[in-house]
Amino acid sequence: MRMLIFGPPGAGKGTVAGQVTSEEGIPHISTGDMLRQAVAAGTELGRTVKGLLDAGELVPDAVMIALVGERLEQADAQDGWLLDGFPRTLPQGEALAELLARTGQRLDLVALVEVADEVIVERLGGRRVCLACGATYHLTYSPPKVAGQCDRCGQEQVVQREDDQPETIRRRLATYHHQTEPLIAFYEAQGVVRRFDNSGAPEEPVRAVRAARRRSRKRRPTDTRFFFITSACRPCRRSIASSLTIRSRTSR
Ligand SMILES: [Zn+2]
Numbered sequence: 515m516r517m518l519i520f521g522p523p524g525a526g527k528g529t530v531a532g533q534v535t536s537e538e539g540i541p542h543i544s545t546g547d548m549l550r551q552a553v554a555a556g557t558e559l560g561r562t563v564k565g566l567l568d569a570g571e572l573v574p575d576a577v578m579i580a581l582v583g584e585r586l587e588q589a590d591a592q593d594g595w596l597l598d599g600f601p602r603t604l605p606q607g608e609a610l611a612e613l614l615a616r617t618g619q620r621l622d623l624v625a626l627v628e629v630a631d632e633v634i635v636e637r638l639g640g641r642r643v644c645l646a647c648g649a650t651y652h653l654t655y656s657p658p659k660v661a662g663q664c665d666r667c668g669q670e671q672v673v674q675r676e677d678d679q680p681e682t683i684r685r686r687l688a689t690y691h692h693q694t695e696p697l698i699a700f701y702e703a704q705g706v707v708r709r710f711d712n713s714g715a716p717e718e719p720v721r722a723v724r725a726a727r728r729r730s731r732k733r734r735p736t737d738t739r740f741f742f743i744t745s746a747c748r749p750c751r752r753s754i755a756s757s758l759t760i761r762s763r764t765s766r
Pocket of ligand 1: 648
């Protein structure tokens with residue numbers, strides 16, 4: 515099983531990925547974790563990445579592609595994997611498709627864990643953290659006994675992190691949608707996308723992924739010529755489609 519997982523921050527993607535990879539016995543390859551480890555280990559890549567992140571820049575596609583390419587060559591990834599955090603851009607998606615084609619591998623499933631934006635704002639917006647000891651709370655699900663005061667260490671330093679402020683969450687969600695939608699269209703065209711609603715019980719998407727995994731084993735590959743057409747915006751798609759039709763007519 516070779517699969518990708520997409521989902522907005524706060525959708526519970528990590529839980530789904532953890533369960534699926536342990537059931538399938540495949541590695542959970544999180545590019546976020548790989549980058550953090552490289553930074554912590556102070557490798558050459560880690561130093562480059564740290565420099566970029568400190569400057570508020572994104573890690574370039576070429577670096578990400580090389581990183582993932584190397585990881586997928588390792589022994590534990592030969593019978594399958596779940597990629598989390600990659601691809602994040604269309605060029606990364608195309609590079610992955612090339613790599614898979616070159617090595618004769620097939621992408622079985624793209625799991626899209628979906629939660630309504632409002633639910634995410636509520637989930638993440640209610641989070642509070644103790645600045646003194648790191649204990650975490652949620653105003654609705656697990657509030658501290660005394661508002662603003664930590665149950666564990668007693669300090670009155672239970673606050674909302676910058677990352678969990680509603681405006682920040684909305685901005686992160688907008689970035690996610692903007693980044694992911696072209697990729698989803700790219701994979702929709704390959705017929706491998708399955709959407710899982712994760713607004714309710716966490717076992718629902720895991721069960722749905724299990725069923726989708728069984729179905730995907732029977733799937734046949736689709737025609738690659740159409741991938742790029744449907745990943746384009748509608749007016750572009752129409753003009754590409756019509757130029758293809760004209761070309762195929764004139765070649766006859
Ligand atoms: Zn505390």
